Amino acid sequence: MAKDFSNPKKLGFMRVLQFFFAFNVIVTISLLAFLIKGSYELEFSNILDFVNLIFDSISFWLIWQRKRLARHFIIGFSLFNIFIGTAFNIATGHFSLVGQLFSCTPDLILLAYFLTSRRAKAVLTQPFDAEVKQRELAKDLDCYQPRTWAFWRNIIIYFCVFSVVGHWMEAAYCTLIRFGMIPGTYDPNSQIWSDWLYPFIVYGFGAVACVLLLYPVKNFLEKRIRSRVVPLLISFVVNALVCTAIELVMG
Template sequence: MDYADILDYVNLVFNGVFFWLIWRRARVTRAVVICCCAFNILSGSVYNIATGAFSLPGQIVLSIVDIFLIAYFATSRRVRAQLNRPFSLEAARADREREAGFFRPRTWAFWRNLIMYFCVFSVVGHWLEAGYCTFIRLGILPGIYDPESQIWSDWLYPFPVYGVGAVACVLVLYPLKSLLQRRLHGTVAPLLASFVANGLVCTGIELAMGLMLNQPNAQGVYPLWDNSELPLNVLGQAWLVNDLALGAVATLYAWVVYPAAERALDRIRPQSLDRIAALIVAGFMVLCAVKFLPA
């Protein structure tokens, strides 16, 4: 990976932090966004000067998004009006206590919601993979992809691995996030620790699945995926760069998506939510029957 690739992945983490802070309506969001964008502009300029590739017009074009974000977050009255919550330890503690109620494994509501997440993300998950692979195809992100993969041809095909991933985030990574929030001070430290832990978990899962299901044949060809030619690969199975992206997605899910989904579902009457869950499960079973059973 060159410097631009590394900066792309750093920005992926930054964007996850931005979305989380904006969702929290934290007042500190403005300062974080402005500082991160200024870092992008400064670091990119220094790198291009050091490599002899700097030109002012070209640097302005490359930095246009960061320049726009700095101007918007620095001057917008709407931003100042909406991002007004103090980012204090007391507010973070109150939020943490409220979110602790979202992990209720002894209740029917918890497992009902988990079943819905499994069904929904089994279908939606590969849409995210298609978007990620599109960035690789366009050369925006480094990596490899399979142009013949089914993710491009069948948008309603259920891939249970994504549903399992969503369930694992709730059962493992969300409690881990709550534990880190209790043990570490502030918000940045548990967020970064959660991201690192999630990346390691994703690496372990990819490596374990590869060792079980993706062994090369006599000709040395991997049947499912081949990361052996990529830098920072682990035994040809896991690829640390890809696992960082997966870790960022898992962190976004554990910190933002799951709590937001639970808050939204809490607004629906339990009886109505039971009916919605039954419809989702029935639709998912029909979809699996259509896609998996032979004609």
């Protein structure tokens, strides 16, 4: 009797891959917190590890969303890892057939699985299309109703929530500077590090601007301009100008 591979709840070996993708992301980010700028050199292998960190995150999300693109993305990146790693070792004179096969084993497993797996072909079927997702959201839950009290109540809630979350985001950014992971300066005596529920209202106004101004502008441009790229480019410029204006006004 032939097996039914079409049940999206049964990912099979892909569930194991998801676990290892998530595990690698968590471990790599955790280890980054212990690296102090100036005490280590960023070598090619470290850069490749960072690239693979992004790859694991995207692969996890694509499988979670059952995107058809997951197969092609993972196959392509596995080939990229194999080619780049082999070329680098040959160029530096460290190439060894046995050692290279050992280091490429995870990519070879991914490559073989997604090239041959019938379950992956049957389960990963969702189109990677933002417009499809947007239509589904608009059909199931139309939240943009400015003539209703519920809409403005939500705006107030968003303002309060994002004001506090913005405080936490700024603290996280300053923490990355503190550990030397990104360049910059921070004030160790700033209010960022105390009273964690204190609202940074500039982020609240930014969230409100997204809902009341930037989102309607994007929709208006998409309706008026018959192009996929031009509305996004114009919307990006408008977003930058609005965010800059909010920062200047709020000081």
